[in-house]
Amino acid sequence: MGKKRIKPTHMLILMSIILLFSSGSGCIRSFEEESYYNIRDMDIAADRAGTSFVDLNVTTYVEKYQGDTEKNTSLLLKVYSRESGLLEVQEEVKLGKLKKGETKSVSQSLSLPKTGGYDVRSVLFEEEIQKGSGEIKVYNLDFLPADAQDIGLEISEMDFRVRRVEDGKVLIESDIYLTNEGKKTSQDFRALVKVREMDAGLLADKVWIQTGEINPEATVIRSVNLTMPDQYNYAVEVLIWNNDTIVRRGEDYIQLHPEVEIKDKTATEAKKIQTSEFENVDEYEMVPEEEYAEEPTPGFSLLLSAVLLCSAAVLRRRFG
Structure with missing residues (x-):
């Protein structure tokens, strides 16, 4: 008895039935392998500790241990x-x-108030789907000592005005702009303002001032008077002290005898500055307290005279 041959039409129907059955039973699946990730570890370090805040650096180690396709994470x-x-x-x-x-390390920086503790959580996404997470805890940040030189104050600018020129000396008022870039009111620090001739390095004058307490994100102006010989160039330096430590420096320049390039730019020559032309005296200057006693007050004298005349009239009427 010979073998029966399967007709092509019957073979096509049979393959269709097998394919349909296999699809329903899950035998045929996508060849795209799903991605899996792992947050292997997390490190945290304090980059900078201020008086009221701390800058933390968080490093997260991300591992992709399964998945052939590459999608954005x-x-x-x-x-x-x-x-x-x-x-x-x-x-x-x-x-x-x-x-x-592949394992990838990711560092992120953030600034936090230096109070209590925090839970720091890293969440990994592939496209819009969360694929993993890790967590690390931070305790007692308020006990973290502040950096010695972090006072929150910055010397942002200086201005100079000629107040008086006399006998070859110049009295210059220096306005120092102090900005509190911290997150709480600053302390009252001592500051030394000194003026030094630029070539010889000789100190012409120095004055101590107080910064005062400055509110967060506020800028104040502290003014000092400095006296120096005319027709020299000077560096004005501001040193802010915290007890016995210099914690901030600022510098600017006063050029009363600057050098300029001549036309061919092959040499320089000194430019003479008429310092007296910049003399700036306020219309109403404060009078020292000791001078008030020496100058009579017209209004008070007239009032006193009127009182004496009235008293004399009363006495004359009573005893006349």
């Missing part, structure tokens, strides 16, 4: 207060596409 860093549970800050960084077996 991102890491979202979220920081929660351990006391209130509220979200303090969050920052996102793009990682790009990771290959299977």
